[in-house]
Amino acid sequence: MPRLDRCLNIWDLRAAAQRRLPKGLFEFVDRATEDHIAVANNRSAFERIKLRHRALLDVSRRSVATTLFGKPASMPLAIAPTGSAGLCWHLGELELAKAAAKAKVPLTLSTASMTPMEAIAKAAGPEQGGRLWFQLYVWKQRELSHQLIERANRNGFEALIVTVDSPVGANREYNTHNGFGLPFSLTPRFMLDVLRHPAWALDVPMKYFTSIGFPRHENYPPEHRKSILSGVGARDALRADSLDWNDIAKFRDMWPGTLMLKGVNRPDDAIKALGYGIDGIIVSNHGGRNMDSAAATLDVLPDIAEAVGDRATIILDSGVRRGSDIVKALALGAKAVLTGRATLYGTAVGGEAGAVKAINILKNEMDKTMAYTGCRTVDEVTPDIFWGLREGNRLRPTAMAAD
Numbered sequence: 001m002p003r004l005d006r007c008l009n010i011w012d013l014r015a016a017a018q019r020r021l022p023k024g025l026f027e028f029v030d031r032a033t034e035d036h037i038a039v040a041n042n043r044s045a046f047e048r049i050k051l052r053h054r055a056l057l058d059v060s061r062r063s064v065a066t067t068l069f070g071k072p073a074s075m076p077l078a079i080a081p082t083g084s085a086g087l088c089w090h091l092g093e094l095e096l097a098k099a100a101a102k103a104k105v106p107l108t109l110s111t112a113s114m115t116p117m118e119a120i121a122k123a124a125g126p127e128q129g130g131r132l133w134f135q136l137y138v139w140k141q142r143e144l145s146h147q148l149i150e151r152a153n154r155n156g157f158e159a160l161i162v163t164v165d166s167p168v169g170a171n172r173e174y175n176t177h178n179g180f181g182l183p184f185s186l187t188p189r190f191m192l193d194v195l196r197h198p199a200w201a202l203d204v205p206m207k208y209f210t211s212i213g214f215p216r217h218e219n220y221p222p223e224h225r226k227s228i229l230s231g232v233g234a235r236d237a238l239r240a241d242s243l244d245w246n247d248i249a250k251f252r253d254m255w256p257g258t259l260m261l262k263g264v265n266r267p268d269d270a271i272k273a274l275g276y277g278i279d280g281i282i283v284s285n286h287g288g289r290n291m292d293s294a295a296a297t298l299d300v301l302p303d304i305a306e307a308v309g310d311r312a313t314i315i316l317d318s319g320v321r322r323g324s325d326i327v328k329a330l331a332l333g334a335k336a337v338l339t340g341r342a343t344l345y346g347t348a349v350g351g352e353a354g355a356v357k358a359i360n361i362l363k364n365e366m367d368k369t370m371a372y373t374g375c376r377t378v379d380e381v382t383p384d385i386f387w388g389l390r391e392g393n394r395l396r397p398t399a400m401a402a403d
């Protein structure tokens, strides 16, 4: 796939995705909310941290491999849930899941996936070497969510991830400007946008149209499983703003496997989660897509990691675009990261091969950063690699820029 060969980093994949996808869809994936402060801040938190080389240490035998919840992963990365993978590529969630199995990292399937979880489990489940996690948006009618949890359990999903940072919909004004929305409304502006991207139009909507018709949110309960042209009611019923700790207690009772909360930003919430038997805390601000004043996840990570200690697994997402970002997150207390857009850009450019490419790019960059900083295993990645380190794993803000 020549398009992929020319992509040397995640930014190249992003540029290629931008060329391939209609503007409305690309911006839905790429942009965030309101004034795009949170998304930029997530990146600058990574960028302002500086590392120090370690000299003259034999790093010829090094590995980025790790374990996540007691099982091996080829690197400290899992794929984040992204509801629109199936629009970026025909059966995009399936492609992402196969890529994750091939790369030996876990895949999180979104509630809003356009491929049913059954098909994902069949094609990329444990028998195919895959590890599958399921992300839950909670329906106002709780029984519907409880049924979904049971369905994920029946299908052998290893972990349940409850997204807890989305009580209300975000102000993504650019979608309105672009005439883009889910459900799709076939506005003249959107149709023109599609016509300007014929490769995508032929490869994605046309393939659906000539096989299953317009895609649906296949994990939604039957009464809400409408095509992407007509799902308004379903979206309104999603993301209950009444979600609270009582729901978490119920989910814990119901779910026998690993249970994680995605979108924790405060140590007190993380500590409270421990009391509810939560196994994993995902420090996330939804890739800056929800609250534009959200703190960078890398900035809130150390306090949460310190408060939780080894009582739960800490995972970070939002803004990971380079392998060095993963090393920085690990040094500040995360056990792994999730990638949302990075692997989605890859999927948009080359399906499974594109997502594998994105993972391999991050893996190679991570490997190099570990070699430079003298870390032979992920356990050797500690705050000691930082320049500007003062106490524990705290970085003085000024020390990040100048000492």
Ligand SMILES: Cc1cc2nc3c(=O)[nH]c(=O)nc-3n(C[C@H](O)[C@H](O)[C@H](O)COP(=O)(O)O)c2cc1C
Binding pocket: 028, 029, 030, 080, 081, 082, 083, 084, 110, 111, 112, 135, 163, 262, 284, 285, 286, 287, 288, 289, 317, 318, 319, 320, 338, 339, 340, 341, 342
């Ligand atoms: C297009 C898109 C769709 C997403 N859909 C979901 C979703 O269905 N459920 C969810 O919990 N998070 C969703 N997210 C958030 C991601 O899971 C993740 O938190 C975020 O993308 C991480 O930031 P990054 O994109 O900078 O890696 C979505 C993100 C994007 C970019």
